[in-house]
Amino acid sequence: MALSSSCRTWHCLLALFLLSSAAYGQLSPSFYAKSCPTLELIVRATMIKALLAERRMGASLLRLHFHDCFVQGCDGSILLDDVGSFVGEKTAFPNVNSVRGYEVIDEIKRNVEQVCPGVVSCADITALAARDGVFLLGGPSWAVPLGHRDSTTASLTQANSDLPGPSLNLDQLIAAFAKKQLSPRDLTALSGTHTIGFSQCLNFRDHIYNGTNIDPAFAALRKGACPALAPNGDTNLAPLDVQTPLFFDNAYYRNLVAKRGLLNSDQVLFNGGSQDALVRQYAANPALFASDLVTAMIKMASLTPPSGTPTQIRRNCRVVNS
Numbered sequence: 001m002a003l004s005s006s007c008r009t010w011h012c013l014l015a016l017f018l019l020s021s022a023a024y025g026q027l028s029p030s031f032y033a034k035s036c037p038t039l040e041l042i043v044r045a046t047m048i049k050a051l052l053a054e055r056r057m058g059a060s061l062l063r064l065h066f067h068d069c070f071v072q073g074c075d076g077s078i079l080l081d082d083v084g085s086f087v088g089e090k091t092a093f094p095n096v097n098s099v100r101g102y103e104v105i106d107e108i109k110r111n112v113e114q115v116c117p118g119v120v121s122c123a124d125i126t127a128l129a130a131r132d133g134v135f136l137l138g139g140p141s142w143a144v145p146l147g148h149r150d151s152t153t154a155s156l157t158q159a160n161s162d163l164p165g166p167s168l169n170l171d172q173l174i175a176a177f178a179k180k181q182l183s184p185r186d187l188t189a190l191s192g193t194h195t196i197g198f199s200q201c202l203n204f205r206d207h208i209y210n211g212t213n214i215d216p217a218f219a220a221l222r223k224g225a226c227p228a229l230a231p232n233g234d235t236n237l238a239p240l241d242v243q244t245p246l247f248f249d250n251a252y253y254r255n256l257v258a259k260r261g262l263l264n265s266d267q268v269l270f271n272g273g274s275q276d277a278l279v280r281q282y283a284a285n286p287a288l289f290a291s292d293l294v295t296a297m298i299k300m301a302s303l304t305p306p307s308g309t310p311t312q313i314r315r316n317c318r319v320v321n322s
Contacts, residue, residue: 064105
């Protein structure tokens with residue numbers, strides 16, 4: 001009888017250990033190898049469909065992942081809708097009428113749930129979608145650290161304070177990235193993701209009209225679709241990379257050397273400061289850029305919420321489980 005009781009106690013302890021390991025264990029690219037072995041195939045297939053419909057979506061989902069991880073860690077908090085008294089992050093200034101791709105995450109989640117219900121977090125789906133977006137547009141691939149769980153909270157305040165804005169100078173950018181345990185080298189590599197995607201006139205108006213470190217011909221080109229007087233043309237789009245906006249390469253850095261960075265926060269990386277030499281290296285060596293980007297993406301994708309934060313695996317990425 002004592003032996004039977006002891007066995008039951010052991011089973012309880014083992015179950016408790018396994019549950020705690022799943023909740024607080026180490027991140028790993030193989031986290032779902034047994035619980036959802038087809039996960040990455042499902043994400044890749046859905047991403048191919050999304051990019052065939054709109055190539056720009058690759059950049060949009062990469063930005064979505066970035067904006068998720070910079071607020072409370074990679075926890076899917078950016079995906080939460082404002083519902084009743086719950087206030088999410090979608091209306092934060094850096095996100096509102098700007099961050100997009102939520103519907104693609106919803107579609108991937110539905111497809112994953114059909115095969116592996118209740119297993120894969122929305123945060124991990126977002127990270128995989130971002131990786132696949134880069135790869136499908138010609139960029140590098142990497143082993144995504146998986147095992148994140150979804151937050152039950154969001155922080156509008158932190159989204160407004162911690163997401164780097166387009167007007168920041170180099171010192172401010174370095175400080176913002178350091179707050180997330182990312183180095184100046186990580187900053188410069190991650191900024192290279194602006195080799196794809198578009199930005200709104202309201203984000204680059206001041207740079208093209210008042211910037212002193214910008215090619216005049218490039219400024220004139222961008223003024224054509226971005227009137228000087230706000231709010232005229234505020235939402236008009238321009239490519240972040242004037243050369244190959246829908247292909248992932250290192251042209252972004254060649255643009256910076258030529259003073260053709262669209263945002264002030266781009267061009268400050270090459271403006272007589274500490275990152276000039278690295279920008280020149282990336283401009284000349286695409287393999288170095290790709291290698292450093294992979295390192296920085298894995299570091300960013302490893303950011304987690306503070307210890308003790310309540311988490312779950314959301315059934316619907318837009319709302320906390322009831």
